[in-house]
Amino acid sequence: MKPNLLFLSFILFSISAAIFLIRRNLFIMLMALELGLNAAGLAAAHFALKNSKGEPLAWILFFFAVAAAEAAIGLALLMNISKKFKTLNADEIKELKG
Amino acid sequence: MNQQFYPLLPIIIPPLAGFAFLFIFSHNLKGKIYAAYGACAAVFLSFVFSLPAFYKIASAPEISLKQDVFPWFNILGSQINFSLTMDSLSAVMVLIVSGVSFLIHIYSLGYMGHDKEFVRFFSYLNLFVFFMLILVLASNPIVMFVGWEGVGLCSYLLIGFWYENLDNSRAGKKAFITNRVGDAFFIIGLILLISALSSFEGFSLDFSWLKENLVSSLSQIPGGTYILALSAIFMFLGATGKSAQFPLYIWLPDAMAGPTPVSALIHAATMVTAGVYMVSRMFFLYQAAPISLEIIIYTASLTSVLAAIIACLQNDIKKILAYSTISQLGYMFLGIGAGVYQGAFFHLATHAFFKALLFLAAGSVIHSLGGVQDIFKMGGLKDKIKYTFLLTAAGWLAISGIPPLSGFYSKDFIIETVWLSGHKTIWFLSVLTAGLTAYYMTRMFKIVFISKPKSENHPHESPYSMLWPMAILAVLSVFSGLFAKDFFAFLGLHETHFEIPFAAAKAPLLSALIGIAAGFYFTKENISAYFEALLPSVKKIVSNKFYLDEIYDFLIVRPLAFASDKFVFSIIDRTIIDKTxxxxxxxxxxxxxxxxxxxxxxxxxxxxxxxxxxxxxxLLYAAGTVL
Structure with a gap:
């Protein structure tokens, strides 16, 4: 029997979305995004096992690369934001509004 | 009628070239006087070029000369060419137009000499002559309409020539708009004619074709005679605009705001006769529809009497002459309505001479007094400006209808034809008008030249460039009546002696003599004051020109202004376009x-x-479509 990774992926993504919506710390929110990305990777792994195909596994590797790049850019942004605003609370950083 | 090719284009080109040159270079010209000489020369060239054509027709009156300048457009299967034609009618008219225009150009050299926009004035005059010659030489109604509109434009430009004065530009607008009403009728008549003709294979709009085939063609289709009558009436209504007949004459007195040479040339001698010319041109149409002739004769009679009455109480020397022009144009249409357009045409010619002369004389008087136009501020000018006095006397006697001056022959002829046409009431009114004409002209003549001087003025005689053209016109107005027989023969009318009762034949002359006597008698100061006291209400109505302007104002201008203000401006412009x-x-x-x-x-x-x-x-939506 093959394990149903799709269910795990759903739980993981829900947790990541909930954290992203609830928490106000930008650093935590960035971590939640990483979690969501990994949830997508798990879904891809599920279809690779189910259909016995290699292509989704290649896509997972690709996700890792994207997540690494994104983390690098995101952390760099966070560093600059914290320097400028002296805080990482999202509610206090709202300069760009109509 | 056989047609011959003849180069007619050279007749109309010089004034156009003159206009183009003067208009383009008007701001840079150093020698302004030479520019004006050029304008005079251009018109003189037209006159010279028309002479050989005239002699060609004079030697063989049955032929007509024609030149197709260029093919223009197709209308319902018929080719319209921009072509010029000259027959006996237009030959006479071309000579009058170019000849009188030349004299008035010369006169303007003196009259407008001090004006700062001298060159612009001459460029407009040249443009006017160009369009007038197109109108006269047109070989079909559509080309005629080009000239018709063009002279209207020039009239507008020249009435408002001194545009710094708001009244002048308003008078120009009034003339233009009133003329547009007439022009719309002209087009309606023309379109009626074309649409009725369009069912015939190979129809043409050439006057020569229309003359031979129009009536026979239209009598074949059902209701053709009605269309004929209707288009004749509409075209006559078009003529009432240009030729200042009731009810569209109101623009002509206001048109006197323009410089006096313009009043003489455009609003007395040439342009205002365009309607008479057009109706004479299309006379075959009117002959086929007797009802239209009835309408013409009644309108003309009303106009001539009404204008003559109004002229009796005007104070402005140019307004008197303007109403006199309206009245005389009424005479011309009387001649047409009586069925003898040659008579109308002869009066057109003599009127062009003596009315141009009178206007130029009035201009000379105004010029000598430095701009005074009120006759009650003049007086006693006969010794101070002797030449003008003598020349005016010739014009005065000519228009009053004293033999053997030209006005006597032409007016008498028209009144005789009216008698023969059987309209006895209208005949009586025309005789009455002859008396009124003599009266108001004598009144003007006496008050301006003979009565005691009213104010301290130092009149000076006009320069020779103004006097010579007047002298030539005076000679023409004195002697042209003697050539009546030749004139009528040239236009194809050989029977000019009518059998009418002695009393009826002499009535116009008697009426004119009474008018002159009354003019001398009733202008004595105590007597005119007595009559004014006796009939104040009549005087008020007449001197307010029968309130026709006020009636128009109430019936047309104000409703239009009200509708434009409340609907077009407030609702459409302000509310719908601007606000919404x-x-x-x-x-x-x-x-x-x-x-x-x-x-x-x-x-x-x-x-x-x-x-x-x-x-x-x-995702929910995607799931819904997949499942």
Missing amino acids: AVEGSAAFFYKLGYYFRNIQNGNLSFYALILVLTAAFT
Whole structure:
């Protein structure tokens, strides 16, 4: 029997979305995004096992690369934001509004 | 009628070239006087070029000369060419137009000499002559309409020539708009004719074709005679605009706001006779529709009497002559209505001479007094400006109808033809008008030249460049009546002696003599004051020109102004276009932005919520379509 990774992926993504919506710390929110990305990777792994195909596994590797790049850019942004605003609370950083 | 090719284009080109040159270079010309000489020369060239054509026709009156200048357009299967034609009718008219225009150009050299826009004046005059010659030489009604509109434009430009004075430009607008009403009728008549003819294979709009085939063609289709009559009436209504007949004559007195040479040339001698010329041209149409002749004769009679009565109480020397022109144009249409257009045409010619002379003389008087136009401020000028006095006397006797001057022959002829046509009431009115004409001219003549001087003025005689043209016109107005027989023969009318009762034949002359006597008698100061006291209400009505302007103002101008203000301006322009379309769309997007900008509140978690919700609903929708 093959394990149903799709269910795990759903739980993981829900947790990541909930954290992203609830928490106000930008650093935590960035971590939640990483979690969501990994949830997508798990879904891809599920279809690779189910259909016995290699292509989704290649896509997972690709996700890792994207997540690494994104983390690098995101952390760099966070560093600059914290320097400028002296805080990482999202509610206090709202300069760009109509 | 056989047609021959003859180069007629050279007749109309010189004034156009003169206009183009003067108009383009008017601001840079150093020698202004030489520019004006050029304008005179251009008109003189037209006159010279028309002479050989005239002699060609004079030697063989049955032929007509024609030149197709260029093919123009197709209308309902018929080719319209821009072509010129000259037959006996237009030959006479061309000579009058170019000859009188030349004399008035010369006169203007002196009269307008001090004006700072001397060159612009001459460029307009040249343009006018060009369009008038197109009108006269047109070989079909459509080319004629080009000239018809062109002379209207020039009339407008020249009435408002001194545009710094608001009244002048208003008079120009009034003339132009009133003429447009007439022009619309002209087009309606023309379109009626064309649409009725369009069912015939190979129809043409050439006057020569129309003359031979129009009536026979239209009698074949059902209702053809009605269309014929209707288009004749509409074209006559068009003529009432240009030729200042009731009810569209109101623009002509106001047109006197223009410089006096313009009044003489355009508003007395040439342009205002365009309607008479057009109706004479299309006379075959009117002959086939007797009802239209009836309408013409009644309108003309009303106009001539009405204008003559109004002229009796005017104070402005040019206004008197303007109403006199309207009245004399009424005579011309009387001749047409009586069925003998040659008589009308002869009066057109003699009137062109003596009325141009009278206007130029009036201009000379005004010029010598430095701009005074009120006859009651003049007086006793006969010794001070002797030449003008003598020349005016010739014009005065000619228009009053004293033999053997030209006005006697032409007016008498028309009154005789009216008698023969059987309209006895109208005959009586025309005799009465002859008396009134003599009266108001004598009144003007006496008050201006003979009565005691009213104020201290130092008149000076006009320069020779003004006197010579007047002298030539005076000679023409004195002697042209003697050539009546030749004139009528040239136009194809050989029977000019009518059998009418002695009393009826002599009545116009008697009436004129009574008019002159009355003119001398009733202008004595105590007597005119007595009559004014006796009939104040009549005087008020007459000197207010029967309130026709006020009636128009009430019936047409004010409703139009009211509708334009309340509907077109307030509702369509201000409300629909400005408020709704322009300001409304701006306000709409401003409000839209005002509400939508709340979405962009800068709160990251709010954006995130929207993102997640959008993704969730998109997935839900996608799931719905897949399952």
